[in-house]
Amino acid sequence: MLLIVCPHCGPRDQVEYAYGGDAKVRRPADPAAATDAEWSAYLNERDNPAGEHDEHWQHAMGCRRWIGVRRNTLTHEVVSTWALQPAKTA
Amino acid sequence: MKYSFFSLSRNAVNYHRDWPLAWRSPAPKPHYDVVIIGGGGHGLATAYYLAKEHGITNVAVLEKGWIGGGNTGRNTTIVRSNYYLTENARFYEHSLKLWEGLSQDLNFNVMFTQRGVLNLAHTLADLENQARRGNAMRLNGIDALALNRQEVASMVPALDLSPTARYPILGGLLQPRGGTARHDAVAWGYARGADARGVDIIQDCEVTGIRRDGNRVLGVETSQGFIGVGKVGVAVAGHSSVVAGMAGLRLPIESHVLQAMVTEPVKPMLDTVVTSDAVFCYVSQSDRGELVIGGDIDGYNSYAQRGNLPVLEHVVGAAVALFPAISRLRMMRLWGGIMDMSMDGSPIIAKTALDNFYVNCGWCYGGFKATPGSGWCFAHTIAQDRPHEINAPFTLDRYTLGRAIDERGAGPVPWMH
Numbered sequence: 001m002l003l004i005v006c007p008h009c010g011p012r013d014q015v016e017y018a019y020g021g022d023a024k025v026r027r028p029a030d031p032a033a034a035t036d037a038e039w040s041a042y043l044n045e046r047d048n049p050a051g052e053h054d055e056h057w058q059h060a061m062g063c064r065r066w067i068g069v070r071r072n073t074l075t076h077e078v079v080s081t082w083a084l085q086p087a088k089t090a
Numbered sequence: 091m092k093y094s095f096f097s098l099s100r101n102a103v104n105y106h107r108d109w110p111l112a113w114r115s116p117a118p119k120p121h122y123d124v125v126i127i128g129g130g131g132h133g134l135a136t137a138y139y140l141a142k143e144h145g146i147t148n149v150a151v152l153e154k155g156w157i158g159g160g161n162t163g164r165n166t167t168i169v170r171s172n173y174y175l176t177e178n179a180r181f182y183e184h185s186l187k188l189w190e191g192l193s194q195d196l197n198f199n200v201m202f203t204q205r206g207v208l209n210l211a212h213t214l215a216d217l218e219n220q221a222r223r224g225n226a227m228r229l230n231g232i233d234a235l236a237l238n239r240q241e242v243a244s245m246v247p248a249l250d251l252s253p254t255a256r257y258p259i260l261g262g263l264l265q266p267r268g269g270t271a272r273h274d275a276v277a278w279g280y281a282r283g284a285d286a287r288g289v290d291i292i293q294d295c296e297v298t299g300i301r302r303d304g305n306r307v308l309g310v311e312t313s314q315g316f317i318g319v320g321k322v323g324v325a326v327a328g329h330s331s332v333v334a335g336m337a338g339l340r341l342p343i344e345s346h347v348l349q350a351m352v353t354e355p356v357k358p359m360l361d362t363v364v365t366s367d368a369v370f371c372y373v374s375q376s377d378r379g380e381l382v383i384g385g386d387i388d389g390y391n392s393y394a395q396r397g398n399l400p401v402l403e404h405v406v407g408a409a410v411a412l413f414p415a416i417s418r419l420r421m422m423r424l425w426g427g428i429m430d431m432s433m434d435g436s437p438i439i440a441k442t443a444l445d446n447f448y449v450n451c452g453w454c455y456g457g458f459k460a461t462p463g464s465g466w467c468f469a470h471t472i473a474q475d476r477p478h479e480i481n482a483p484f485t486l487d488r489y490t491l492g493r494a495i496d497e498r499g500a501g502p503v504p505w506m507h
Contacts (some may be wrong), residue, residue, distance in 0.1 A: 001399050015400045019390045019505060021344070040490035043502045044342035044433045048331035050393040073345070073393045 020056030113285035121318035128326035129153025134280035135465020141287035144473035154296035158277025164427035170268035185463025198279030207268030328428025330451035349397035355379030371408035434494035435507030
């Protein structure tokens with residue numbers, strides 16, 4: 001069982017989260033100007049490392065915010081988590 | 091030595107002390123015409139068909155562990171070709187036809203039993219979808235039978251067919267020629283067949299690097315030294331991205347863990363394979379009486395060969411809801427395998443941007459049933475330096491060209507296929 005620390009809510013069980021995949025994928029800044037190869041690389045190609053992997057998770061059953069998670073794909077250890085958006089101030 | 095009634099009888103007289111080893115364990119030669127990385131079912135089948143169909147026998151299969159110790163030994167042994175899309179239907183049907191003659195071809199009993207594969211329909215939409223898929227299968231020359239509720243009930247009485255069932259059953263789609271095979275025997279049979287034709291099977295030999303000169307691969311660095319190559323084929327399933335990365339290639343692949351399990355053995359209660367796409371659970375009974383149960387991937391990148399409890403709980407819950415009688419069985423074993431999930435849920439058997447480097451990957455959940463067809467097509471692709479028409483659609487560049495073969499219609503989200 002993964003225990004993922006939501007930067008907004010604290011440590012929560014993996015069942016509260018939805019997986020969002022590789023966090024290093026960058027959408028081309030100007031999609032209309034991207035070549036087919038660049039667009040395909042964005043959509044389809046992945047590093048897929050055996051080891052530490054930066055990924056997006058959504059705290060779907062909690063604050064519903066997307067967070068960043070560094071996780072080891074060989075051991076399932078959650079190395080660190082971080083907020084993707086700055087916390088709202090009142 | 092050919093296995094036959096005569097050889098069995100003769101060795102029985104000698105108390106089975108004189109059987110020769112089924113394959114050699116040679117030291118690697120400095121150079122091979124073809125090196126296959128990965129000694130699972132697909133790699134061994136590729137070597138076998140390279141030798142048998144194309145006469146290329148100066149071949150090595152490099153395996154970092156022991157043959158068949160990866161996903162070949164970690165699946166639920168289901169064989170079927172009940173696909174909707176024509177590309178998939180043609181490929182998997184070709185594979186199924188090879189399965190039907192495989193034990194005779196290999197002179198090794200792979201225990202392929204065509205006990206049928208039954209997909210359950212739980213809703214009217216399921217029934218309509220199955221009618222569509224069944225018709226597509228028949229148009230492609232594949233056997234398919236739509237069953238109503240009574241026919242499912244008489245075929246699999248252990249299912250919960252009551253109107254108040256957690257997952258009501260309205261009917262099903264049966265592929266009678268589908269079934270199961272003995273996974274270890276497939277690896278061993280192909281290994282023995284390839285070895286007999288001169289292929290070197292080198293176990294405990296991990297590839298640690300790939301030496302390139304421009305667009306050509308010169309050889310592979312391994313834990314047993316450098317091996318020069320004419321051509322390299324990669325058939326390493328979950329580790330495809332890692333090995334392709336050694337050659338500087340990025341693949342449209344993510345690795346995910348899929349769990350499967352077996353219960354304690356019971357008397358015969360299930361003589362077919364029952365699957366449910368809606369609850370994502372598939373159940374069959376092994377020759378030893380264990381119920382073999384598999385389900386969905388855990389849903390995040392993993393190379394760990396073990397999964398987590400939430401998905402396990404879901405799969406077991408679904409199996410118990412479908413078969414209430416198994417609720418008190420104990421689990422004997424639970425394991426995880428690393429799936430090479432492709433971006434459209436379909437495999438890749440193709441040339442790459444490098445001149446003499448070929449990949450066989452993206453098998454998602456479906457690698458075991460594809461073993462003979464995969465090896466057959468991959469051998470053709472390597473030997474002829476071009477794909478056979480059966481695997482021609484399964485290229486690497488189909489994603490860029492917009493020709494994805496997306497059976498489920500999920501898009502480039504590997505954990506959804």
